[in-house]
Amino acid sequence: MKKEINFTLNNEKVTVEADTQWTLLYVLREVLEMTGTKEGCGYGECGACTVVIDGQAVNSCLYPIMEVEGRNIITIEGLMTKSGELDPIQKAFVDEGAVQCGFCIPGMIMSAKALLDAKPKPTEDEIKESIEGNLCRCTGYVKIIDAIKSVAGGR
Amino acid sequence: MDGLKFVGKRIPKKDAPLKATGEAIYIQDLKVPGMLYGKILYSKYPHAKILKLDISKASALPGVKAVITGGDVPNNFKFGFLKDNPPLKSGKVLSTRDEIAAVAAVSQEIAEEAIDLIDVEYEELPGIFDPIEAMKEGAALVHEEFPSNVLKMPWKFVHGDVEAAKKESAFIAEDTFSTQWVTHCCLGTSGCVASFDVGNTLTMYSNTQIPSLAQGDFLEALKAFGLKNKRVRIIQTVIGGGFGSKLDTYAYEYIAILLALKTRRPVKIVFSREEEFLATSPRQPTITKISQGCDKDGKLTFREMAMVLDNGAYTSWGATTPSVMMVPISSLYKVPNIKYTAKCVYTNNTYSQAFRGYGNPQATFAIESCLDQLAEKAGIDPVEIRRINANESGEVTPQNFRITSCGMKDCIEEVVKRLDWKNKCKRGNGKGVGMASLIHVGGAARVYKSDGCGTIIKVDDNGKVDVITGASEIGQGSDTIIAQIVAEVLGIPMDDINVINNDTDVCPWDVGAHASRTTFVAGNSALGAAQKIKAQIMEIAAKNLGEPVDALDMQDGIIFSKNDKEKSIPLGKVLRKAHYSLGGRMLVAEHFYDPPNENFDQTFRGNLSVSYAYGAHGVEVEVDRETGQVKILNYIAAHDVGKAINPMLLEGQIYGGGLQGIGYALGERMIYDKGYLKNGNFLDYKMPTVRDVPPVQAVIVESDEQAGPFGAKGIGEPGLVPTAPAIANAIYDAVGVRIKDLPITPEKILRALKEKEGQKA
Secondary structure (H helix, E strand, O other): OEEEEEEEEOOEEEEEEEEOOOEHHHHHHHHOOOOOOOOOOOOOOOOOOEEEEOOEEEEOOOOEHHHHOOOEEEOHHHOOOOOOOOOHHHHHHHHOOOOOOOOOHHHHHHHHHHHHHHOOOOOHHHHHHHOOOOOOOOOOOHHHHHHHHHHOOOO | OOOOOOOOOOOOOOOHHHHHOOOOOEHHHOOOOOOEEEEEEEOOOOOEEEEEEEOHHHHHOOOEEEEEEHHHOHHHOOEOOOOOEOOOOOOEEOOOOOEEEEEEEOOHHHHHHHHHOOEEEEEEOOOOOOHHHHHOOOOOOOOOOOOOOEOOOOEEEEEOOHHHHHHHOOEEEEEEEEEOOOOOOOOOOOEEEEEEOOOOOEEEEEOOOOHHHHHHHHHHHHHHOOOOOOOEEEEEOEOOOOOOOOOOOOHHHHHHHHHHHHHOOOEEEEOOHHHHHHHOOOOOOEEEEEEEEEOOOOOEEEEEEEEEEEEEOOOOHHHHHHHHHHHHHHHOOOOOOEEEEEEEEEOOOOOOOOOOOOOHHHHHHHHHHHHHHHHHHHOOOHHHHHHHHOOOOOOEOOOOOEOOOOOHHHHHHHHHHHHOHHHHOOOOOOEEEEEEEEEEEOOOOOOOOOOOEEEEEEEOOOOOEEEEEOOOOOOOOHHHHHHHHHHHHHOOOHHHEEEEOOEOOOOOOEOOOOOOOHHHHHHHHHHHHHHHHHHHHHHHHHHHHOOOHHHEEEEOOEEEEOOOOOOEEEHHHHHHHHHOOOOOOOEEEEEEEOOOOOOOOOOOOOOOOOOEEEEEEEEEEEEOOOOOOEEEEEEEEEEEOOOOOOHHHHHHHHHHHHHHHHHHHHOOOOOEEOOEEOOOOOOOOOOOOHHHOOOEEEEEEOOOOOOOHHHOOOOOOHHHOOHHHHHHHHHHHHHOOOOOEOOOOHHHHHHHHHHHHHHHO
């Protein structure tokens, strides 16, 4: 059964005809063809699909599309400026060497964004808390922590 | 080396902006017009006869375009190192990851529904899940066509006289160590899209680490499928992690090819996370008996090791890991007498394959744990016994490895200093320190007949440079390292260099992203090509400027005379002048670098690598005697890398490898119970999270390897090689119990502490 859903996606109003069973991740990737948000497991344990909904980092693979009505969603595609400049968090991930294979990175960055929007100067422990649901197999997390710290002006 | 502008600098990874913005296209993201979705049905049992396989309901489901079973595999085609693995199994299944049917449908959902409609009846058979049992006389055969469950690959290396050395040794330590299955956990799962054109050229969109070898494998398959003399093109999407998991071709790829042939449409198969756990090939479990001896001064006299590896039901390249295990076994420290045997044994378990380190971590766990046992027997400090026996440059090891640059001693001293070893060891307060060293191939590894990599460089009319390399980019940073080398040679900005590395129609041959070889081999190849194109550029510029070639140099894309800086010309202008003139020319250069290393001979001797990478890890732990929990207080990873082309990316390899090693040591384990995987998900398979990151220092030791590009050696794998024994040794120092079976869980520590208490009482 399909239903019309309205929400704000990366600062633009969006209307989607969605099956009530669909997840937000499915709509992003398969309906809207925005593939920046990744699926690493599909059951909420790796964080690769993290997006920010009303300021909160959430696993979009578990998030029912029906819950999205009226909400404000930011995905990795929404961070770059219109003139093509990287968001400071994206730039920090690039400059600090926090990106290897990169599959976890959009989710990591969105978790970091939710944190830094709410708390511009987080402690190291708060940084770790913000990405403890985001798995990365390449980096050993060290440079990811460094990148988030550098945005927070903590270096 | 002074005056370097790009080499040695912390330059961001070239493809990082693409990945950080979500623009990078992984196999998961790829859609090809007309594409169908493939799905595989796996066996329900680890060992069973298939009595009935009814696909009629699945075939009738609207949207299903093809259903195939073992009978659809032409000419009894099998793949794998020993060609023992049919892409779809008929009659009998040998493991729970056996593929027995596959579907192609217009959507992922329909494909999944169709899989559920396939009706299979089995007759369960008793299985063999313990390699020791499988080796016994009269054990049931996993493959009835072979005479024994022991693979016919007699791994044996003998040097000197171990028996005589045993008699002469002042101290001997011997024990048995074992290791577990661990899996790569690439965040991007495996997958491909197979597509045929009207002329039956196969295009495989793939995340393979071995495009050139995979091309060969698929050509062989096409031949078996009746398509002789065809072409295969491999296009690599951005790869979501490798670590060895994509170092072979897999059943799902052949299944996608068969489905694409049957439907004449592109077919995509991408693994779910559950499939990734079930149907990719983990690191092989090992049981190792080891004995090592030393004289009264602590000089090693012999090393004897016998290993059993659980091969699983089929044979991949992973069955050759004993060849790399031999590297530390023969050559970690100076050991005059060596005996090593290894047996790979068929079981009804999952089959193993390559994983970062390729056998070295299993071997080094036994060697370095046992070395501490020996040091204790001899009454020598663990650091001291390593100093006494450390490798040195100029050495020729028992396997005839010619050691060129060697920073092993420097690595050991870095660990000692940074851990404050003297004050931190033998405190007896629940805190302890441990260390372990490593040797690994650092200048390629001649496993195949060629160990080469090709590079083509072309320069366009505007002075922009395309570097077309055989080297695969799997996140390790080869795109950036290669660009840095070319930028350094040519004297042009990094941004003017575009690296093309993902299409066999365009890229030259390369043996693959394995053996920590890419910086060394692809780097040397790029270096050679850059020198050739530079010579061409300078020749034309010399004519234009009326200066001799020797007088010219290039910086920031401007060619100038060293004698008269006024005399200069931008690179782009040189190229346009060359191109747009009568009898004009384009600037292209190619260079194939095949390192001067050697294949092993019949006795497993030969200089496998042009240079060898060394390192030492040291760790301080705190062990909670009540809970058995291990906390890492400090972790030092010192690596001899020859020369760091890019220290930032290199640290990333060490940190990433180190944490994989910590997972291997302390928590990760695929739990197989009688052939069934019990923890095939991220919740139950304890891959390290950010909470598991200890305070860690990556220490770069530079030994300037003469044969390496700008002095560099490999660093892809070494980061996780000595981690587990360093931790095991630290735990022993902290609480006096030695855990010989990975992973070192709190339960094992508590049990050992209890046993120790019992012995005292």
